[in-house]
Amino acid sequence: MKVLVTGASGQLAHAIRLIWREHDLVLPEESVLDLSQQTAIQSVVSTVRPDVVVNCGAFTQVDRCESEADLAHLINATAVGWLAEACEEQGAMLIQISTDYVFDGMGTRPYREDDPTNPVSVYGRTKLEGERQAARCSRHFIARTSWLYDAWGKNFLNTMLNAAAQGRPLRVVADQRGAPTTCRALARQLQVAAEQGWQGLVHTTCAGETTWHGFAQAIFAAKGLAADLSPCTTADYPTPARRPAYSVLDGAHRRTLGPDLMPDWHEALLEVLEEGTTDGHR
Numbered sequence: 420m421k422v423l424v425t426g427a428s429g430q431l432a433h434a435i436r437l438i439w440r441e442h443d444l445v446l447p448e449e450s451v452l453d454l455s456q457q458t459a460i461q462s463v464v465s466t467v468r469p470d471v472v473v474n475c476g477a478f479t480q481v482d483r484c485e486s487e488a489d490l491a492h493l494i495n496a497t498a499v500g501w502l503a504e505a506c507e508e509q510g511a512m513l514i515q516i517s518t519d520y521v522f523d524g525m526g527t528r529p530y531r532e533d534d535p536t537n538p539v540s541v542y543g544r545t546k547l548e549g550e551r552q553a554a555r556c557s558r559h560f561i562a563r564t565s566w567l568y569d570a571w572g573k574n575f576l577n578t579m580l581n582a583a584a585q586g587r588p589l590r591v592v593a594d595q596r597g598a599p600t601t602c603r604a605l606a607r608q609l610q611v612a613a614e615q616g617w618q619g620l621v622h623t624t625c626a627g628e629t630t631w632h633g634f635a636q637a638i639f640a641a642k643g644l645a646a647d648l649s650p651c652t653t654a655d656y657p658t659p660a661r662r663p664a665y666s667v668l669d670g671a672h673r674r675t676l677g678p679d680l681m682p683d684w685h686e687a688l689l690e691v692l693e694e695g696t697t698d699g700h701r
């Protein structure tokens with residue numbers, strides 16, 4: 420398959436580059452495929468003529484989205500509509516990556532795909548509109564995922580390891596529950612979805628759940644590091660954007676579609692740590 424990937428400099432795009440090796444991958448830099456430019460999207464899609472477009476590009480800085488709502492809407496929603504139109508013209512499949520932040524976090528059991536959404540941040544609202552835009556392409560697959568990280572990129576794992584290496588005391592929120600998900604696990608699952616032509620909205624996270632504090636504890640335990648880690652509450656650590664308190668996603672629907680390649684979050688963490696991170700932490 421010929422596959423066009425947007426957001427080439429991001430952490431999920433990097434996982435796709437490593438994992439989808441059997442396919443003919445095109446990952447233009449942002450200077451070539453700038454999602455804020457409709458003409459760039461149309462021109463790249465019509466030149467590459469992909470079978471599949473994986474939209475990994477997004478305005479992912481959740482707090483910055485609050486003060487730059489227009490830009491967030493342009494990249495996370497409007498651009499997805501342009502991609503959907505371009506894919507439709509080519510007969511290509513559009514894979515859109517969405518987020519657990521479409522929910523308000525007041526739930527008490529894992530969210531299913533048909534549970535009502537109610538985002539509490541600009542990021543969540545723009546990503547939800549991105550889902551609607553992606554669905555305008557007749558061949559679309561929308562993977563809602565959560566708490567992405569891997570050995571590379573700017574993410575919670577590398578932030579924790581860097582802080583511990585500097586001996587900094589860490590206070591980490593213990594009242595937000597979700598599922599840490601590795602980019603590599605998601606990339607493997609997306610590859611199957613693309614190859615088998617899965618359709619629609621599908622929750623795609625690692626299994627199990629924890630808090631950010633629990634995730635940090637697991638990182639330090641697995642590394643044998645005695646970090647100075649203590650729990651705090653969301654209220655102790657105010658941020659511009661609100662985050663859902665509970666955003667675990669139910670993977671039952673996905674498991675009916677085909678092979679389930681999403682491991683338990685803890686197992687996925689060990690896989691990443693065994694390999695070592697790009698920051699040199701082993």
Ligand SMILES: NC(=O)c1ccc[n+]([C@@H]2O[C@H](COP(=O)([O-])OP(=O)(O)OC[C@H]3O[C@@H](n4cnc5c(N)ncnc54)[C@H](OP(=O)(O)O)[C@@H]3O)[C@@H](O)[C@H]2O)c1
Binds near residue numbers: 449475
């Ligand atoms: N990270 C998470 O925890 C998480 C959770 C749920 C869902 N998701 C979704 O998963 C997808 C992949 O996220 P990720 O973690 O890989 O994010 P990431 O590492 O921030 O990658 C997103 C990439 O998009 C690029 N980008 C921003 N504006 C662009 C533009 N105008 N044109 C082209 N590219 C642009 C960014 O470049 P710059 O860095 O140069 O801006 C960045 O390289 C996104 O759709 C995100 O919303 C992420």
